Structures are given as structure tokens and as C-alpha cells.
Amino acid sequence: MRFRYIANACFEITLSTGEVLLTDPWFDGPCQQTWWNFPPAPEALKAEVWASRPDLIYISHLHHDHLHPQTLAPFARDIPVVIGRMNTPNLKSAIAALGFGTIREIAFETPTPLGGKGAQAVLFKDFHGNTRGDDSQVEYDLDTSLYLTDADGTRLFLAVDNTILPADAERIARQYGSPDIAQVPYASASLFPMAMADYDDEAKLRAMRASRKRTAGNFRDVVLALGARRAIPAGGEYVLGGPAAPLSRFLPQPLERELRAALDEAGRADTLAKLYPGDVLDSATLAVTEDCRAGYRGFDDDLRAAYALTLACRAPSFTELALPADTPFDWPRALKKCAANFAARRGRMGLSLPMDVYLDARDETGARAFLFRLALDSDAGAMVAAVEAGERASLTYALDARLLFCLVTGLLSWNAMEASALLGVRRTPDVYVHDLHRAMVHFTLLS
Structure with a gap:
């Protein structure tokens, strides 16, 4: 299996059979009024992905950083789109409205053939109402996750944005087997602390540090519970542009070094595979091939915040x-x-x-x-x-x-x-x- 990172939660996955699955395409332009990919995908990489013809597209949920009309526009409308069988028609209707004619709904936690050459998929719905594990009274399916078994037996788990906790990861590993590669979210798309109007800068910094410590710890614990051989942090990889651009210095996504330090506490720092746009992880060797076009490798808070400020003139629609x-x-x-x-x-x-x-x-x-x-x-x-x-x-x-x-x-x-x-x-x-x-x-x- 060849696992190429594009941006945010978008991956180009080439199976052992040669079939290609593209996940959650958002790699061009803004979404949610202020969000911009960070690190940004190089223009040449975007062109390569658009010029390709994936065999399948997987859309995990309705949010625009996963279902992004601008990014999806160049793709042929006869490409089958795979989604979970939600309890509302919202996701299916939104994809159909974009002109995609073949939408394959997969029942949750039901092993189902994916493609036509031996791969198998299991989809999971929301694990919890939020990242603290609270239940929700708002009964509608939102997030989904994908567990993929390649025809050669390689196992891949994409948690995407789902609010997965260590107990969920332990169950998945016990029931379906520890994945060779796992993509694990490491920050939620939260208003906190950026939108807290009654917090001064110091209060926002304190909240940001506490949030990062908690989410980096949860990332580590989920990875350990899954037993994954390599773990990729992804999802929620953006900065804020427009009038919110200055708030990007308070983003709660931990840095690569913070995630590595959390795993190092458990003696598993070598598990981390932080990918940048265009990088490829090979499931056979578990080695990463870096794309020399990718920028901002090993970025820190200052680099991320400075990039956001270049987008400050982008007015929300x-x-x-x-x-x-x-x-x-x-x-x-x-x-x-x-x-x-x-x-x-x-x-x-x-x-x-x-x-x-x-x-x-x-x-x-x-x-x-x-x-x-x-x-x-x-x-x-x-x-x-x-x-x-x-x-x-x-x-x-x-x-x-x-x-x-x-x-x-x-x-x-x-x-x-x-x-x-x-x-x-x-x-x-x-x-x-x-x-x-x-x-x-x-x-x-x-x-």
C-alpha cells in the first residue's frame, strides 16, 4: 500500500491491486470562511492529483474541509463516492447536488468489499459527542472513520476527525486487528480558545497550552491502544485567514515536536510519521519518502502564525x-x-x-x-x-x-x-x- 499525504485529511491511497482511493479532498482555497490548508499543498501537487482519476473517493462527513466543492470540481462525476450509511440524508444529498452519480453507502461496522479486487472496508460512526468523551443528546450522525484491509492483508485505519478515545481504539484493535498504519486526529475543529472574546492574550495562551497537552496525550494513548506500527497525525491542519488570521497564534493543534515528545514518554517516538504535502509512506517498509516541494517542514508556532498573517486580507464571503x-x-x-x-x-x-x-x-x-x-x-x-x-x-x-x-x-x-x-x-x-x-x-x- 502506498499512502500519499495531500493536505488536512486528504490522502491518495494506492492499494496493492493498483486501485486508488482518494479521501476527503480539500487542498485548494479556503473553507468555512477562514480556514486555509497549512502547510499549503504545492500547486504542482494539486495539479497531479486533479489530473489523476481515482477509482474511489471516500467522504467521511459533511464539513467543508472534507466535502469541498472547489477542490472536487475538476474530478469526473462518474467516480464512485463511498460514505457511511448515516441516519440523515444530508451528506448523500450534498454529494449528489455536486453531480456525483454513484454514491455507495456502507452500513456501520459491517465488513464490506471496497472496489473490485479484494479490499474490504469497515466504517465507524461517531464514537462520542466530543473529545472529552461526553455523550450527546443531539441525535444525528456526523463523523465517520474507515478501517481498510488491503487484498494483501495490510491494514489501515483512518480515524479522520472522529472523537476517538483510547477505549475505542482498544476495541477496534481487539475486534479487527491492530492496523499497520493509523491516521489519528490530534486537534478538533474548535472555537477554543481563539473565539473567546473575554479572554486576554495570556488567558488564550494558557488555554492553548492546556488543550495541546491534553490532545497530544490523547493522540499518544490512542496510538498505543491501536497498536499501530506507524501513526500519522492529520485532520484539523489549517490556519485561520481573513479577520481571524491574528488568532492563529492560539491554534490548539500540537506541533510535531510536541506529539513526538508525548510518544517518547512511552518509548514509541519512532511510531510517529508526520507527513507533509506529497510525502509517501510505504506500508511494506514503513519508510517515508519526502516530497522536496513541500514547505514548512518542522514548523513552529511563529512560522504557522506568520503564514496565517499573509492571508489576513482574504475577506470572508x-x-x-x-x-x-x-x-x-x-x-x-x-x-x-x-x-x-x-x-x-x-x-x-x-x-x-x-x-x-x-x-x-x-x-x-x-x-x-x-x-x-x-x-x-x-x-x-x-x-x-x-x-x-x-x-x-x-x-x-x-x-x-x-x-x-x-x-x-x-x-x-x-x-x-x-x-x-x-x-x-x-x-x-x-x-x-x-x-x-x-x-x-x-x-x-x-x-
Whole structure:
């Protein structure tokens, strides 16, 4: 098996039979408004991948850093696309909308032939609601992972972005065998600490260091539990551009040296195979062939942050939206409708509102345009004059009114904009309520 890294979670996998599987193609242009590949894929490498014709494309989930229309545009639409059999049609529908005519859904944890020459796939759905292992009341499949057995017996596990913990890895190794090669995520697409509007720089640095220590430790423990011979850290490899570019100095993804140090604590530093764009890992020798075109090898925080600043002039697309001045958008009516839809959806999920939620909408100058509150003891929602002080728990989103328009009309996703650091977040007490953040995708006119 030949395993070539392209960018983020995109790999070009050549099986022993010669069949080629391309995974989660995002290697060109931005996604989620502010995300850019880091390290960036060289233009010549992009051209090579686009000129190829993979036998299969695997899309793990719906997020644009895995299902990226701009990157997918040059590929022939008759290439079969492999996905998990989700409990919603969203992923399948999005792929079909891009024109791909053959979509193969694989039932979870069911060994299934992949291609036509003896390879076999097992797909896994979400392991947990978040990287701390919490359960979620928001019942929809999001992430998937792929365990691939080549015709020659070589085993590959792609965790992708899935919230895998050591206990999950131990079960996979016990049930399916330890993989020869494992791709393991080492940071989630999180708003924390970049979007924390009430943190000063020192507080963000402390939070970043704590997050890196925890995620590097989880990476190590997952790799050890899997028993993988080589482990590739990938997924979540991006910087923030546009107005969020300066926040890239607080990114929570551990550096290569931090991951190696974590594995070294267990005497397994040689397991790490940090790949850069174009690098190839051979399953027979477990050796890495470096692509001389790849830049930023062994990058540190300063190099990563400096690259992000080169993207600071890249304006998010929502800034091109001009809300009408002569016939103003009826914000009170629209947001009350969103609140009613949100309440109905929470009722179906059995999810109560755990705190007050404020939408602090700002105009193009940054001045407050209006403040809307969803009170925890009311489903109606209303415009208010100020954030209520006192003992009540609250979550406040500070955001551009044009961005809020895109969110409530379904043009953009709440979760994606949080991770893009385009929503400033304040919370009292300073506690992350996972289900509330995840459920905000339903605060729309369309929910």
C-alpha cells in the first residue's frame, strides 16, 4: 500500500491491486470562511492529483474541509463516492447536488468489499459527542472513520476527525486487528480558545497550552491502544485567514515536536510519521519518502502564525452581502421565528435550554446593531437593551449582522462559523455546554 499525504485529511491511497482511493479532498482555497490548508499543498501537487482519476473517493462527513466543492470540481462525476450509511440524508444529498452519480453507502461496522479486487472496508460512526468523551443528546450522525484491509492483508485505519478515545481504539484493535498504519486526529475543529472574546492574550495562551497537552496525550494513548506500527497525525491542519488570521497564534493543534515528545514518554517516538504535502509512506517498509516541494517542514508556532498573517486580507464571503437599507430586514420577526423553530427542535430532541443565549449583532463598524435574547425560561425570544447581569448562566455570541443573516437563512452553519472564530464567545460561568453549541445549527428560519 502506498499512502500519499495531500493536505488536512486528504490522502491518495494506492492499494496493492493498483486501485486508488482518494479521501476527503480539500487542498485548494479556503473553507468555512477562514480556514486555509497549512502547510499549503504545492500547486504542482494539486495539479497531479486533479489530473489523476481515482477509482474511489471516500467522504467521511459533511464539513467543508472534507466535502469541498472547489477542490472536487475538476474530478469526473462518474467516480464512485463511498460514505457511511448515516441516519440523515444530508451528506448523500450534498454529494449528489455536486453531480456525483454513484454514491455507495456502507452500513456501520459491517465488513464490506471496497472496489473490485479484494479490499474490504469497515466504517465507524461517531464514537462520542466530543473529545472529552461526553455523550450527546443531539441525535444525528456526523463523523465517520474507515478501517481498510488491503487484498494483501495490510491494514489501515483512518480515524479522520472522529472523537476517538483510547477505549475505542482498544476495541477496534481487539475486534479487527491492530492496523499497520493509523491516521489519528490530534486537534478538533474548535472555537477554543481563539473565539473567546473575554479572554486576554495570556488567558488564550494558557488555554492553548492546556488543550495541546491534553490532545497530544490523547493522540499518544490512542496510538498505543491501536497498536499501530506507524501513526500519522492529520485532520484539523489549517490556519485561520481573513479577520481571524491574528488568532492563529492560539491554534490548539500540537506541533510535531510536541506529539513526538508525548510518544517518547512511552518509548514509541519512532511510531510517529508526520507527513507533509506529497510525502509517501510505504506500508511494506514503513519508510517515508519526502516530497522536496513541500514547505514548512518542522514548523513552529511563529512560522504557522506568520503564514496565517499573509492571508489576513482574504475577506470572508459574507462581507460581500449588502443588507437592504430602503426595506430593512425584519429582524425581530425573523429571530422570533428562529426561536420558535429552535424550541420545537429542542423539544423533539428532549434538550432543554441550559442558559440564556444572547445574539449581540454588530454593524460593519463594530457598533452594536441590536441584542436578542433567548431566555432559558422562555421559548419566544426578544430584543433586549443589555445582557442581564446577575446569577443567571449566559452564553453571548458577538457577530456581524450580515453573518447572522447568513446563519438564520441557512447559507452558513453555526458550528462552522464558531470554529472559524467569526463568532466572538462570552460565557458565564466559563463552562462549555456541548449540546447547546451543537444544537445551535437548528436556530434558523428553515429548521
